[in-house]
Amino acid sequence: MRLSDNAEEILEYLWRMNNEMGKELVNWEELKEDKDAPEMKELLARKYISISDDGIRLRNAGLKEAERTVRRHRLAERLMVDVFDLKESLVEDTACRFEHLLRREVEDSICTLLGHPNYCPHHKPIPPGRCCRKAERIVKPLVIRATELDKGAKGIVAFLHVKNSKKLQKLMAMGILPGIHIESVQKFPSYVFRIGQTYIALDKEMARAILVRKSDEE
Amino acid sequence: MNTRTKQKEASCHSAGSEIIEGSQRVILVGNPNVGKSVVFGNLTGNYVTVSNYPGTTVEVTRGNGRIDNKDVGIIDTPGMYSLLPITEEERVARAILLNENSDIVVHVADAKSLERTLHLTLQLIETGLPLILDLNLMDEADRLGIKIDLDRFQSELGIPVVATIATENKGMNNLRQAIVDIPKKSGKVFRYDATIESAIAEITELIGGNYRISKRSLALLLLQDDSEINDLLAKEENKAAIDGIVEKTKKEYSEPLNYLITIQRQQIINEIVQKSTIAVKPGRIGLRERLSRLMMSPVTGLPFLLLVLYALYEFVGVFGAQVAVDFLEKTIFGNYINPYVTRIVTMIIPWKILQDLFVNDYGIITLGIRYAIAIIMPIVATFFIAFSIIEDTGYLPRLAMLIDRVFKKIGLNGRAVIPVVLGFGCDTMATMVTRTLETRKEKIISTLLLALAIPCSAQLGVILVLLSGNVEMLWIFAGVMALVFMLVGYLAAKIIPGESPLFYMEVPPLRWPKLSNVFTKTYTRVEWYFKEVLPLFILASVFIWIGKITKLFDLIVNLLSYPTSWIGLPKEAATAFLFGFFRRDFGAAGLYDLKTAGLLTGVPLLVSIVTIALFMPCIAQFSITIKERGWKMALGMAAFIFPFAFFVGFLVNLILTTLGVTL
Numbered sequence A: 001m002r003l004s005d006n007a008e009e010i011l012e013y014l015w016r017m018n019n020e021m022g023k024e025l026v027n028w029e030e031l032k033e034d035k036d037a038p039e040m041k042e043l044l045a046r047k048y049i050s051i052s053d054d055g056i057r058l059r060n061a062g063l064k065e066a067e068r069t070v071r072r073h074r075l076a077e078r079l080m081v082d083v084f085d086l087k088e089s090l091v092e093d094t095a096c097r098f099e100h101l102l103r104r105e106v107e108d109s110i111c112t113l114l115g116h117p118n119y120c121p122h123h124k125p126i127p128p129g130r131c132c133r134k135a136e137r138i139v140k141p142l143v144i145r146a147t148e149l150d151k152g153a154k155g156i157v158a159f160l161h162v163k164n165s166k167k168l169q170k171l172m173a174m175g176i177l178p179g180i181h182i183e184s185v186q187k188f189p190s191y192v193f194r195i196g197q198t199y200i201a202l203d204k205e206m207a208r209a210i211l212v213r214k215s216d217e218e
Numbered sequence B: 001m002n003t004r005t006k007q008k009e010a011s012c013h014s015a016g017s018e019i020i021e022g023s024q025r026v027i028l029v030g031n032p033n034v035g036k037s038v039v040f041g042n043l044t045g046n047y048v049t050v051s052n053y054p055g056t057t058v059e060v061t062r063g064n065g066r067i068d069n070k071d072v073g074i075i076d077t078p079g080m081y082s083l084l085p086i087t088e089e090e091r092v093a094r095a096i097l098l099n100e101n102s103d104i105v106v107h108v109a110d111a112k113s114l115e116r117t118l119h120l121t122l123q124l125i126e127t128g129l130p131l132i133l134d135l136n137l138m139d140e141a142d143r144l145g146i147k148i149d150l151d152r153f154q155s156e157l158g159i160p161v162v163a164t165i166a167t168e169n170k171g172m173n174n175l176r177q178a179i180v181d182i183p184k185k186s187g188k189v190f191r192y193d194a195t196i197e198s199a200i201a202e203i204t205e206l207i208g209g210n211y212r213i214s215k216r217s218l219a220l221l222l223l224q225d226d227s228e229i230n231d232l233l234a235k236e237e238n239k240a241a242i243d244g245i246v247e248k249t250k251k252e253y254s255e256p257l258n259y260l261i262t263i264q265r266q267q268i269i270n271e272i273v274q275k276s277t278i279a280v281k282p283g284r285i286g287l288r289e290r291l292s293r294l295m296m297s298p299v300t301g302l303p304f305l306l307l308v309l310y311a312l313y314e315f316v317g318v319f320g321a322q323v324a325v326d327f328l329e330k331t332i333f334g335n336y337i338n339p340y341v342t343r344i345v346t347m348i349i350p351w352k353i354l355q356d357l358f359v360n361d362y363g364i365i366t367l368g369i370r371y372a373i374a375i376i377m378p379i380v381a382t383f384f385i386a387f388s389i390i391e392d393t394g395y396l397p398r399l400a401m402l403i404d405r406v407f408k409k410i411g412l413n414g415r416a417v418i419p420v421v422l423g424f425g426c427d428t429m430a431t432m433v434t435r436t437l438e439t440r441k442e443k444i445i446s447t448l449l450l451a452l453a454i455p456c457s458a459q460l461g462v463i464l465v466l467l468s469g470n471v472e473m474l475w476i477f478a479g480v481m482a483l484v485f486m487l488v489g490y491l492a493a494k495i496i497p498g499e500s501p502l503f504y505m506e507v508p509p510l511r512w513p514k515l516s517n518v519f520t521k522t523y524t525r526v527e528w529y530f531k532e533v534l535p536l537f538i539l540a541s542v543f544i545w546i547g548k549i550t551k552l553f554d555l556i557v558n559l560l561s562y563p564t565s566w567i568g569l570p571k572e573a574a575t576a577f578l579f580g581f582f583r584r585d586f587g588a589a590g591l592y593d594l595k596t597a598g599l600l601t602g603v604p605l606l607v608s609i610v611t612i613a614l615f616m617p618c619i620a621q622f623s624i625t626i627k628e629r630g631w632k633m634a635l636g637m638a639a640f641i642f643p644f645a646f647f648v649g650f651l652v653n654l655i656l657t658t659l660g661v662t663l
Helices: A005-020 A038-045 A060-083 A088-099 A104-113 A130-134 A165-173 A204-208 B036-044 B088-099 B114-127 B138-143 B150-157 B172-181 B194-206 B215-223 B227-234 B239-251 B257-276 B287-296 B298-348 B352-358 B364-393 B395-409 B414-423 B427-436 B440-453 B457-467 B471-495 B515-549 B552-566 B573-582 B584-596 B602-614 B619-629 B631-658
Strands: A049-051 A056-058 A143-145 A154-160 A181-186 A191-195 A198-202 A210-215 B013-016 B024-029 B060-067 B070-076 B104-110 B131-136 B146-148 B161-163 B277-279 B504-507
Touching (some): A005 A056, A005 A060, A038 A049, A056 A060, A060 A104, A104 A130, A154 A165, A165 A204, A181 A210, A181 B287, A191 A204, A198 A204, B024 B036, B024 B088, B036 B060, B036 B131, B036 B172, B060 B172, B088 B427, B104 B114, B104 B172, B131 B138, B131 B150, B131 B172, B138 B146, B150 B161, B161 B172, B194 B239, B215 B227, B215 B257, B227 B239, B257 B277, B287 B298, B287 B395, B298 B395, B298 B457, B352 B364, B352 B515, B364 B395, B364 B515, B364 B584, B395 B414, B395 B504, B414 B427, B414 B440, B427 B440, B427 B515, B440 B471, B440 B619, B440 B631, B457 B471, B457 B584, B457 B602, B515 B552, B573 B584, B584 B602
Parallel strands (some): B013 B060, B024 B070, B104 B131, B131 B161
Antiparallel strands (some): A049 A056, A154 A210, A198 B504
């Protein structure tokens, strides 16, 4: 049985208070939860928390589970911002719903896809997962925007992320398509990419729409 | 052989001769920068502008050539990347394919970037039109070590393929032979995934009418939301049913259909290219490459730009505007023509009034023709020589990418450098070129800035002479103009509605300009300029003559002397300003006369130069603005520009005198 969404939210809250505010004991007024609420029972049954009249505190098992929940939430935020290019105002709400859908395996895949990021878009640390420790050598994300390619670095276009179909058409007309090898030649004042024997100059907005997988070959 | 009798419309072409009725007709299509115009020139013997800059060939050029002792009509279309159009040029090019009778389509392609160019080839094959693929720029491909197996290529595509180096006239006979042979069979059919194929099948089933391009091609364009094809078929076909299929197909995928179709086409292309080419060397960075990167990097690119500007100044500003003008003005006109003509005219015509029409201060010959030939021509000619060289080397796209960020601030994108730089040559020509900009907003802003803050070479030449020897004044002038350019651009970008532009551009390889090309191009441009400018100069002389004898001229000069004196200028400058309404270079040349007479120096000279430089360029530019932007916009711009020019002059005068600056 998975933990309910509300229970996960409580864990997240407790973890944040614990790790970022330094409060191990959170009193009931702050939490705004009822002692007899079903999610409380859920958490108690799993021995994630201990409660008293003063308040509520995380137990060791709860701390671990809470950390994973926070991790999923912040990874979801990164995914919304980095890959889906969602507006800042929409990120929070979407991420909140998304985190509960993430499962362990998917969580690690997304973390890898994003390059094991250390911080969420709000600059709060993302607790590292197994995958991060395993892949400590690989620091670069697998899929990045073409604007993030270093000068001289090569990549393969993974996909084009454009909402506006005219923009998509322009990129395609320039020969920028998934599977194409591109090299970043210059980044300022405009972006210049080499595709085969063709050089293409793009402004930031156009270049951002190109998502590339970094390639170390050649 | 063919009995085409249909009358063709004469709407969308300006240059080139009419195609001889009943002759075979060939349409040239291809990406920009692949030498299409050179191929056209080789086939017809007529000259068209060859340019390194994407999208300069806006106008459709037609010509006649003789192949195998038969007349062949040839149409050169604007550059297109895809059959699905984005730009105005692509729309024009496709409209020609869709609407005009043709026997053969020749796709002129860049042999060194087949992966990219074949998109259009495959789309053209889909249209079912008889097609020849001309792999041009074989020399550049060769240099990169790309070897192409033509036979294999031909069989993979199912159409005739020829290889050419158009600039050296190599392989042209193979192309001519292919045209004579007329490709009989259409190319192979390249298949997309099952869902798209079944949609194509259903749509082709529903299309009943006959069109110049195949139903398969139409179906594919409809699936990709092509609004023009939608409109084309809306009248005659069962559009509701077709739309239903398109909608149904869209729902099958999460991505747009044109994206999917392009990706699938890319896979087909990759296979073809792999089978029929061998790339020997991996891209080694040669000298050409290094130079190109030097021009594009901001650290080296900006000094390089300054170097280019300096060379331009030396050539146009010093050699053209001073040495050549001096010689023609003082020696040729001053010593020979003017005295000679004056003597003859006074001998033949006894009446002073009529004498004034031809000679004396404002005569057609002594003023109109002297200005046009002795002052304007050397400047314009040297500018166009320099511009043609810059254009043919492919420097302009590099400049565009350098300047894009700055131009974004004024609502334009890097692409707008072409009209702006050209504007320093001739604002009228440049206003015509604003057509190549994408959005309405960009077109309006660039037209306004050209009319206001970009002095043309004719005017700039005179100004440089006026300011020669006074570096401070030159810098203040340049600073004021740049400030006005940025400020008005910035405000216009804020006021004029429309989305902000995107910058995307292919950067073609650096190429050595061909002297013959530079020469012919300059010649055509100067010729065009003269056809446009000389009548206006003569007209201006006549107007002034009429104005003088009817006293109307004095009245206007009197009226103008008010704003003139407000900005601290002598009354005589009003005459120059009146000329400035005809052509601002004409006005500037009038200031030149005032300065020579010692009436205008120091701050007032600078103020008058700034004011006249901000005027609308000339009647020709105004009429082109009307043509391109409409009456309302053109009049609105004029209503803004003239008072604004005086206002800036007023400010400059106020600031300089308050600060107690003496120049």
